[in-house]
Amino acid sequence: MAFSIFHISNDELHKLYEDIIKNNETYAPVEHSGDYKFKKVNSLKECNTDAPIKTTASVKPLFFPQTSAIMHYSEDAKGIKIDDPKEDVLTHKKVILGVKHCDARGMQVLDSVAKWDWQDEDWIKRRENTVIFSTLCVTPENTCFCTSLDYDVKTTDAYDVLVVNDGQKKLLKVCTEKGEQFLEPYTGVLTKLNGEGDAKLKAEFTKFKNAFHLKMDYKEVNAKLQGAFENDGWDFESARCVSCSACAFVCPTCHCFKISDEKVRDKGVRYKSYDSCNQKYFTLMAGGHNPRTQKYRRWRQRGMHKFVYYKERFGVNLCVGCGRCTVKCPVNISIFEVVNNVANNI
């Protein structure tokens, strides 16, 4: 189904954003000492929907919170009582503004793991109830490589509405039915473009694509990595890793979690929280057996899961090329370099 492309003036777009913020629970990048974070906003002044750099953490916590309670319980002489949940927060409708397309793609990629076999209802409900407004980056950062992967930034429908700069105006591209329905009340301020819209977008995308510093041949890297399990490049590349897991926590697509219990006297909570394959205890079994004791084995799992296993299982590449892990790594390990070096280390 083809969706429309519109023109909108900057002023009108601001008004539209203001209106959205007024009527919906809205999240957008908010600046704090030069970094950006997705926060709930009450007016457009608080946030920057065209943030020049990506947010420190991805948009993932809005769909998959860092910690979320599974159940609260209490214990007395009669036994254990599990409390009933009070309110279903998942039904809250949300709008997120200024999502970079790598982030949006990350969420789309994670749909596969949430929807195979057992259905992750929480994830699905949060996804369904959220409208994503994406802004095309003006210039990519040095760590970005989203255009080198297995998705096309130009045609992806990972976001519902895309906003692109076009001189003094903005191009607004509707990408999903959800986006179309959401924009219906605002059609008055939108000027529908016919053929010329596509051409304009294409020009912007080409400009964007050419600005990239990091480029790789995804197909080749993927093919080479498939046979790279025994490659000693993993050992070399992971040598300086300090196993801090910062990469996993800022990554839009890392989705491993753990389940923990915290109980004080007779009341407690069981919750799920982020975990990472970079941690030694991740696969440690009772009795001491651990298949991934060495760092290179853990990095191999990380690299291979992102670039080979997930693609093999679900048909999409897990890494979306946002480069956050590289920015936050204390020893400057870049996943782009790791997979390229391992693939070419034959």
Next chain:
Amino acid sequence: MEVLLKPEICTIQEVIQETPDVKTFRLKFKDDSIMDKFTWNPGQFVEFSIIGSGECTFCIASSSTRKGTFDCSIKKAGLITADIHNLLDVGSEIGIRGPYGNWFPFEEIKGQNLLYIGGGIGLAPLRSLIQYTLDNRKDYKDITILYGARTSADMVYKKEIEEWKKMEDVNVILTIDKQEDLWFDNVGVVPKILEEKVHPDLSCTKVITCGPPIMIKYTLMSLDKMGFAPKDVITTLEMRMQCGLGKCGRCNIGSTYVCKDGPVFTYEQMKKLPDEF
């Protein structure tokens, strides 16, 4: 997801001290209607939790043909299992989620000779299938159970093994690693006894094995030597798990989720997995 991760409360009906560090817990759901609906296939596992301590993965060690309760045999090995041993007794309430995972192909192996090879606590997952095949005895041909442990005191299900020994249509071979006083059975590690004492008909025998990694490694080598085809050897893999639903990513080996695609694999399937062990 969070809903799927919520356990149901079970009450412990009976605790059997199998060995100095293994206890079998006989469990029943507090809510009878859940117990009636609860059904599983041999080889599947549950998430067993002490509310307040945490969750662990254990296979169900009994067969669904013996309804009303189910068993989990637990070795004291880590943090939570120590709590399980120290804190739980008859009447204690625990949480159970499940059953999860795939199961032994009990339909496909009908009409075949079965050779069970167990080591130590590894007899627990096999016991589920052993009970199932004994309860449906006419569907299967010869049943041989080869079981080894470090010492005679480390053997689990001693009473049940005695019963199996008395059955005319079950061949039980027991072994311990070193000679002890008053031990009149075999002495030696499992692969050695396997090669010496078992003479299976390769054309119609399925091997089902579980045990410590080192035993599995040498047993698979012996089975190879004896001429078994990798597709006729079935085992269950051990891997750390957390959710059991194919989401948390902990049990990944390559693109395989051990909790969903396993834990039961044939040796043929195992050979195709990346060599993480």
